[in-house]
Amino acid sequence: MEGAELAGKILSTWLTLVLxxxxxxxxxxxxxxxxxxxxxxxxxxLEWATIRIEKGTPKESILxxxxxxxxxxxxxxxxxxxxxxxxxxxxxxxxxxxFSKKGLEAIVEDEVTxxxxxxxxxxxxxxxxxxxxxxxxxxxxxxxxVLGVIVRYCVLLPLRVTLAFxxxxxxxxxxxxxxQLPDSSLKNWLSELVHLxxxxxxxxxxxxxxxxxxxxxxxxxxxxxxxxxxSPIDVLILTTDGCYAMVGxxxxxxxxxxxxxxxxxxxxxxxxxxEMKDRHLVxxxxxxxxxxxxxxxxxxxxxxxxxxxxSVMMFKKGSFEIGGTIxxxxxxxxxxxxxxxxxxxxxxxxxxxxxxxxSWAIVCxxxxxxxxxxxxxxxxxxxxxxxxxxxxxxxxxxxxxxxGGLKRAKVKDTLKEEQQKNYSKMIVGNGSVx
Amino acid sequence: MGSRSSHAAVIPDADSIRRETGFSQASLLRLHHRFRAxxxxxxxYLSRMDLQQIGALAVNPLGDRIIESFxxxxxxxxxxxxxxxxxxxxxxxxDEDTETQDPKKPEPLNSRRNKLxxxxxxxxxxxxxKISRHEMLQVLRLMVGVQVTEEQLENIADRxxxxxxxxxxxxxxxxxxxxxxxxxxxEQKMSIRILK
Numbered sequence: 001m002e003g004a005e006l007a008g009k010i011l012s013t014w015l016t017l018v019l020x021x022x023x024x025x026x027x028x029x030x031x032x033x034x035x036x037x038x039x040x041x042x043x044x045x046l047e048w049a050t051i052r053i054e055k056g057t058p059k060e061s062i063l064x065x066x067x068x069x070x071x072x073x074x075x076x077x078x079x080x081x082x083x084x085x086x087x088x089x090x091x092x093x094x095x096x097x098x099f100s101k102k103g104l105e106a107i108v109e110d111e112v113t114x115x116x117x118x119x120x121x122x123x124x125x126x127x128x129x130x131x132x133x134x135x136x137x138x139x140x141x142x143x144x145x146v147l148g149v150i151v152r153y154c155v156l157l158p159l160r161v162t163l164a165f166x167x168x169x170x171x172x173x174x175x176x177x178x179x180q181l182p183d184s185s186l187k188n189w190l191s192e193l194v195h196l197x198x199x200x201x202x203x204x205x206x207x208x209x210x211x212x213x214x215x216x217x218x219x220x221x222x223x224x225x226x227x228x229x230x231s232p233i234d235v236l237i238l239t240t241d242g243c244y245a246m247v248g249x250x251x252x253x254x255x256x257x258x259x260x261x262x263x264x265x266x267x268x269x270x271x272x273x274x275e276m277k278d279r280h281l282v283x284x285x286x287x288x289x290x291x292x293x294x295x296x297x298x299x300x301x302x303x304x305x306x307x308x309x310x311s312v313m314m315f316k317k318g319s320f321e322i323g324g325t326i327x328x329x330x331x332x333x334x335x336x337x338x339x340x341x342x343x344x345x346x347x348x349x350x351x352x353x354x355x356x357x358x359s360w361a362i363v364c365x366x367x368x369x370x371x372x373x374x375x376x377x378x379x380x381x382x383x384x385x386x387x388x389x390x391x392x393x394x395x396x397x398x399x400x401x402x403x404g405g406l407k408r409a410k411v412k413d414t415l416k417e418e419q420q421k422n423y424s425k426m427i428v429g430n431g432s433v434x
Numbered sequence: 435m436g437s438r439s440s441h442a443a444v445i446p447d448a449d450s451i452r453r454e455t456g457f458s459q460a461s462l463l464r465l466h467h468r469f470r471a472x473x474x475x476x477x478x479y480l481s482r483m484d485l486q487q488i489g490a491l492a493v494n495p496l497g498d499r500i501i502e503s504f505x506x507x508x509x510x511x512x513x514x515x516x517x518x519x520x521x522x523x524x525x526x527x528x529d530e531d532t533e534t535q536d537p538k539k540p541e542p543l544n545s546r547r548n549k550l551x552x553x554x555x556x557x558x559x560x561x562x563x564k565i566s567r568h569e570m571l572q573v574l575r576l577m578v579g580v581q582v583t584e585e586q587l588e589n590i591a592d593r594x595x596x597x598x599x600x601x602x603x604x605x606x607x608x609x610x611x612x613x614x615x616x617x618x619x620x621e622q623k624m625s626i627r628i629l630k
Binding site: 093096415418 | 465468494497521524552553556573574578581582590593594598606614615618624625626
């Protein structure tokens, strides 16, 4: 009897603390500063750890710091120059030199493969999962690491799971309740309140610290918001600061329940799987949505897949054909505190969330950027590239022309055909062959 | 998670590989890092599919021939020493290589002759030591895709074989190949410099 009473008391105290310190402030969008203190302690600890590691390791390991910098000297001259070029010259036996050199260069180093695995850290952040190259340095460091493990798994994880659970249930219940109301401005205000509160709770469940820059450019109603994609958490991060209409497929299970509940309170655009294939239908529905200036801005991730937050890959042109004003947003995570990248081929959703909840924190910067519209004589692809460059520059990411779909599929043959075309033009020239 | 970088102790036979290929310790470490990054399933060797996943290689018109060069003698796997052996052909020729030419040691993999031999076997599909007209046609077809007619291609192949063929056997042997390219700056065109 006593054991049960004690357990009951602990549980109720625990819940009251959580309610008081975390849930209530979330409703009002106020922060009590607990996370800030946690972050300060964390930063100091990691700095100390870095200094100790640098003292401990020999100079050789500085070698691997340039993992993201090119390791071979590249000659980026176009095919004509590389083939010692006068145009319209004939085939030579030595032409094969150029192609083999380019091929071997790609084997030694290519820009794409490295973007689909997590970024390597310059110095260890006391998480086992990032322990790529750090050997045993000292007893004190190991003790701190053990302490870190205990704190993360025994203190932070239960807290975070509780918060996530509360956040999601509140979202589903809240939106269903609000959905019962007739359409009115009260309904919109309430639905915004519910959305924002639950998102804030969920962000705290990940110990998220987000800095928003240039809030004056926050996406307005009737516009389209585009951002670079690193993980499903991107959605959470953006919706904490404003409400968006989301676009996506209808899922089953828990996601499906959440989606159905959310759409009752506020018009999101969910598609059935079969509808997604029909691009015209998708474009039509999105056009209808933004035509209504009272509806919330649409949130789209044009890359189509998760990239590891060191670069921005090709933006699919579909989102840029709808018209309307595009509000670009750049999201950059700080990998020192936790790696937010979702490697969907390696981890499923549940293990990904567990990894998130056992990291130190999720720290990121969000930059809102001035709105852009398609200019005269610019087609969708050029416009997409312009927006992509702007986001890459703002977020400090490199820009790549490759399609994120390369993660799963092989390269399209059309790209190879282009190279073949270029070469053929050279050796066959103006149709005359000697 | 990111791929693991490696210590010298982790690379098996590091010393013998270094002697055979001439790569510095630092370059060898980088290449080992890259080998492990390409080996997605951590098998310890690379298959053709691992190399085909490289986007920039898959769009290369000679991509398939280059991938084949890693699998001599019909094997299906290439381990790290085999991987480095092919890459060693593209090591830039440094002064130290030409000066200390010990007649007892085998020719370094990045000598002019070996570079030319690498290019030769990109053409020599059946590895019989000769590039026949038929093989020339097939490789040309790889490089131009569907952009050139069969007739034009045959003309180019005939002309090329005739120009290089000296003993009139209708095929280009390695010696003839070398002779026709004697003025070409092979060392510079077939070299990839790994930055320190």
